Amino acid sequence: MLLRPDGVDLARWREELSGKGVPMDLARFAASILGQQDCSASKPQCCVLLDCSASDSVAATYPALMRSGLHIVTPNKKFGSGPLAPYRELREFAEHSGRSFMYEATVGAGLPVLSTLHDLLLTGDKVIRIEGILSGTLSYIFNTYKLGMRFSDVVADARAKGYTEPDPRDDLSGLDVARKVVILAREVGIPAELDSMGVQSLVPESLRDATAVGVDDYMARLPQFDEEMASRAAEAAANGEVVRYVGCVDAEAGRAEVVLKTYPAAHPFAQLSGSDNLIVFTTERYKDRPVCVRGPGAGAEVTAAGVFADLIKVIRSHPRG
Numbered sequence: 001m002l003l004r005p006d007g008v009d010l011a012r013w014r015e016e017l018s019g020k021g022v023p024m025d026l027a028r029f030a031a032s033i034l035g036q037q038d039c040s041a042s043k044p045q046c047c048v049l050l051d052c053s054a055s056d057s058v059a060a061t062y063p064a065l066m067r068s069g070l071h072i073v074t075p076n077k078k079f080g081s082g083p084l085a086p087y088r089e090l091r092e093f094a095e096h097s098g099r100s101f102m103y104e105a106t107v108g109a110g111l112p113v114l115s116t117l118h119d120l121l122l123t124g125d126k127v128i129r130i131e132g133i134l135s136g137t138l139s140y141i142f143n144t145y146k147l148g149m150r151f152s153d154v155v156a157d158a159r160a161k162g163y164t165e166p167d168p169r170d171d172l173s174g175l176d177v178a179r180k181v182v183i184l185a186r187e188v189g190i191p192a193e194l195d196s197m198g199v200q201s202l203v204p205e206s207l208r209d210a211t212a213v214g215v216d217d218y219m220a221r222l223p224q225f226d227e228e229m230a231s232r233a234a235e236a237a238a239n240g241e242v243v244r245y246v247g248c249v250d251a252e253a254g255r256a257e258v259v260l261k262t263y264p265a266a267h268p269f270a271q272l273s274g275s276d277n278l279i280v281f282t283t284e285r286y287k288d289r290p291v292c293v294r295g296p297g298a299g300a301e302v303t304a305a306g307v308f309a310d311l312i313k314v315i316r317s318h319p320r321g
């Protein structure tokens with residue numbers, strides 16, 4: 001892993017590294033590693049791929065990289081919510097080979113969501129239901145937006161704060177929440193696939209079709225949705241309700257879904273602030289008073305902390321690689 005020295009400009013640092021032949025594309029880097037000898041045999045130290053991109057092509061290299069001896073730490077949801085068969089194979093390979101696949105930051109960023117779930121399962125608890133506000137971006141938008149504001153301004157603000165995905169369409173379409181729900185559902189044994197998840201988009205058809213335009217064009221077209229959002233929010237407010245985007249895993253029914261619902265203003269989902277996530281685990285052990293994990297669920301600092309904690313765990317549990 002290469003760490004940028006304090007005070008060095010990112011662009012200049014990148015230029016310097018590529019001048020020294022350091023590959024800056026993770027997928028190409030992966031290919032170059034695979035061209036070498038078995039990583040675990042050739043290097044005594046712990047080798048970890050730290051994928052902090054949102055790239056499908058980097059995620060596709062995980063199985064081969066793990067077979068070559070690397071551990072994988074990532075906040076990237078593409079592999080964990082990708083096709084089920086390779087996902088299961090990688091988890092099984094990791095289990096038998098002692099390689100680690102660590103992905104805490106894929107759900108709730110730095111919040112202990114997956115580790116809490118793992119500990120509940122590890123100690124014999126049975127999950128009944130997982131429900132929550134799983135998007136820092138959508139939470140921020142709903143918590144910040146007030147009548148009279150422009151919806152598009154609040155989205156731009158969330159993007160500037162580093163809460164959105166590299167492509168904010170993933171957040172506004174509900175796809176990012178659906179990915180997190182797939183990851184959670186698989187933890188409790190539901191063979192969830194992203195394609196079969198019912199996802200309700202926050203933005204209208206006309207904007208959803210804008211796949212051909214780039215992110216900046218999309219952001220420029222977003223004000224077209226301002227009026228519709230204002231009338232939707234006004235309607236909910238007139239009924240004393242708020243609109244929230246919620247992911248739900250019903251472990252008993254073996255079902256997972258993402259829904260846009262209205263809640264009374266006193267509901268815990270309506271009481272959040274900023275980019276807060278709130279994940280509620282109802283289990284056999286915690287049936288009457290479920291376990292709740294709450295806190296900021298997006299942003300560079302908290303996400304980096306989640307990734308770093310995973311990295312430290314890998315290094316500690318594999319001191320010799």
Ligand SMILES: NC(=O)C1=CN([C@@H]2O[C@H](COP(=O)(O)OP(=O)(O)OC[C@H]3O[C@@H](n4cnc5c(N)ncnc54)[C@H](OP(=O)(O)O)[C@@H]3O)[C@@H](O)[C@H]2O)C=CC1
Binds near residue numbers: 055108164
């Ligand atoms: N932002 C957040 O709050 C959270 C993010 N995540 C996840 O973290 C990941 C990163 O998100 P975020 O930091 O917000 O996104 P950014 O767009 O800020 O950063 C992504 C980085 O990945 C780099 N990148 C993309 N493809 C490659 C590649 N093939 N090889 C090397 N570098 C590459 C990009 O470089 P370049 O700019 O040159 O393209 C960019 O620097 C995503 O998977 C996201 O889902 C998870 C939890 C919270």
Ligand SMILES: N[C@@H](CC=O)C(=O)O
Binds near residue numbers: 106108109137171298
């Ligand atoms: N874009 C995501 C970032 C974390 O996964 C979000 O808003 O929650």
